[in-house]
Amino acid sequence: MEPTNHNESIEYWLRGPVKGIPILLQPAAHAVLQSNKELYDYLVDFPEEFLWQKLENRASVGFHLQHMTGVLDRMMTYAKGAALTETQFEYLKNEGVPNDNLSLKNLMADFTKQMEIMLRYFKGLSEDTLREPRTVGRKKLPSTVLGLLFHAAEHSQRHVGQLLVTASVLKSQRTRIY
Template sequence: MNNDPQPEVWMRGPIAGVPSLLQPVAHALLQAKEEVTRYLQGFDDRLLWEKPGGMASVGFHLQHMAGVTERLFTYAADKTLSAEQLNGLRMEGAQDPLLNAAALVAAFGSRVDTAIQQLKQTDETTLTDIRYLGRKRIPTTQLGLLFHAAEHTQRHLGQLLVTVRLLPLLSR
């Protein structure tokens, strides 16, 4: 499935400026960015909102991966979500004729770039500091939120890649 001669991001060494304990988060997010870019190149926009067998659409996965990264990194920074972020959450998966795969891939890539910058500014000594998730203010840690952003993104990436491969077969 991997036609890229380059090794996976984690095998290329540390990401400059990212604290050692946060390297796995950076590696996972950058790997997702690369794979999304590679596997959605030339994607047929007519399939963007299709839900094969009731699965989530490619458009939803792209929106959600960008959105969940932004939201979890916001909580990790000990901030609450803005009205714009809450609206974005509500709109994930809603068909928007103005959106295409290239725009959603670019938005996800930009979100990953912003997340990497936040990682570079994160003090490792604060990783076990308490942070709160959502309106219910579920207690967790800064590291827990950052790790979950990477893990959750990878989970959706896997689902996205299966859907991207399946859709052209079903549309024949």
């Protein structure tokens, strides 16, 4: 799934096209690839004990990781013209709920796996399909296949930014404590 230029210091959007993905989905592919890379960059040495800690009553790192994964899954479901399953609703309900059975490593791996599923899905889409109307949620709000997939990508980037701030502050607090 890597673009042709593998220089890791260059952001994905400057590495060239991701092979097999339609041109209109290149920005979305680059955004989810960049999100995945940044998660691994920003969470190096992140203390596991802070995974569910909130700062100023804002979302925890654990929430951001779960939510990003869930959004990719849900937006892809809507893009396929399907409704969410009970399993997806249950996942959504539990995003951010502290769970000692979930590790940082597993949450990061879950996002990577969902990103890979999404990129494979992108490869099977035509530009005509991208223009097709779709609805979102129980209210059936209007969108398109392209709109849903772009939203998933930009939403993951937004949450990576929030995660970065939370993780950075928590890591610095640990340094001051120890």
